[in-house]
Amino acid sequence: MIDLYTWTTPNGRKVSVMLEECGLQYTVHPVNIGAGEQFRPEFVAICPNSKIPAIFDRDAGVSLFESGAILIHLAEKTGRFLPAKDPGRAKTLEWLMWQMANIGPMLGQANHFASVAPEKIPYAIERYIAESARLLKVMDDRLARVPYLAGEYSIADIATYPWVKVGFEPVRGAKPDVVGEGAHVARWLAALAARPAVAKGMAVPQV
Ligand SMILES: N[C@@H](CCC(=O)N[C@@H](CS)C(=O)NCC(=O)O)C(=O)O
Numbered sequence: 001m002i003d004l005y006t007w008t009t010p011n012g013r014k015v016s017v018m019l020e021e022c023g024l025q026y027t028v029h030p031v032n033i034g035a036g037e038q039f040r041p042e043f044v045a046i047c048p049n050s051k052i053p054a055i056f057d058r059d060a061g062v063s064l065f066e067s068g069a070i071l072i073h074l075a076e077k078t079g080r081f082l083p084a085k086d087p088g089r090a091k092t093l094e095w096l097m098w099q100m101a102n103i104g105p106m107l108g109q110a111n112h113f114a115s116v117a118p119e120k121i122p123y124a125i126e127r128y129i130a131e132s133a134r135l136l137k138v139m140d141d142r143l144a145r146v147p148y149l150a151g152e153y154s155i156a157d158i159a160t161y162p163w164v165k166v167g168f169e170p171v172r173g174a175k176p177d178v179v180g181e182g183a184h185v186a187r188w189l190a191a192l193a194a195r196p197a198v199a200k201g202m203a204v205p206q207v
Pocket of ligand 1: 009010011012033038050051052053065066067068104
């Protein structure tokens with residue numbers, strides 16, 4: 001049994017999609033980050049960084065934060081979506097790290113400065129939208145050669161999907177000259193959306 005601490009955001013949904021894909025039993029604990037619940041002592045005890053997602057794996061007796069670490073843990077626990085051997089394992093971790101270090105932070109900042117920040121700062125908006133567009137082009141070029149980021153469907157795709165689902169159209173709309181049609185990303189988005197476990201995981205938490 002897994003306790004999942006999460007909210008209605010892309011980083012949280014990576015983990016609920018993975019739990020659904022693996023058919024693992026889990027209990028959802030919503031942490032309303034808009035209301036500051038990530039700073040409550042009982043959550044900080046599990047995640048000292050005060051950000052969702054986090055889990056407590058009761059079978060292993062371990063708590064974990066950072067979505068990438070959680071995905072690797074669940075993949076190793078179940079033997080799913082992370083090949084045991086190289087080159088599959090190495091390529092999966094490569095694209096997972098690419099998501100963690102690039103797609104999440106850059107699309108997150110782009111959305112923040114374009115849509116959330118009380119002051120519109122043109123330099124910041126341009127910087128993060130331009131970098132997000134460049135990343136989506138990297139992804140489109142990759143997906144022109146392979147069906148999924150690491151070749152086979154893996155935790156790299158599960159980590160990337162919730163971010164690209166929300167960020168693809170706005171960023172492509174702002175920078176069509178950089179992203180182009182993005183036909184390969186669009187094909188990949190449709191393939192993931194068609195997976196029942198992805199649809200279920202993307203609806204968590206229900207608040
Ligand atoms: N690198 C972390 C990022 C986690 C993160 O940024 N979570 C956001 C929601 S998507 C959060 O909890 N924000 C609350 C805050 O910043 O106070 C991961 O992948 O788990």
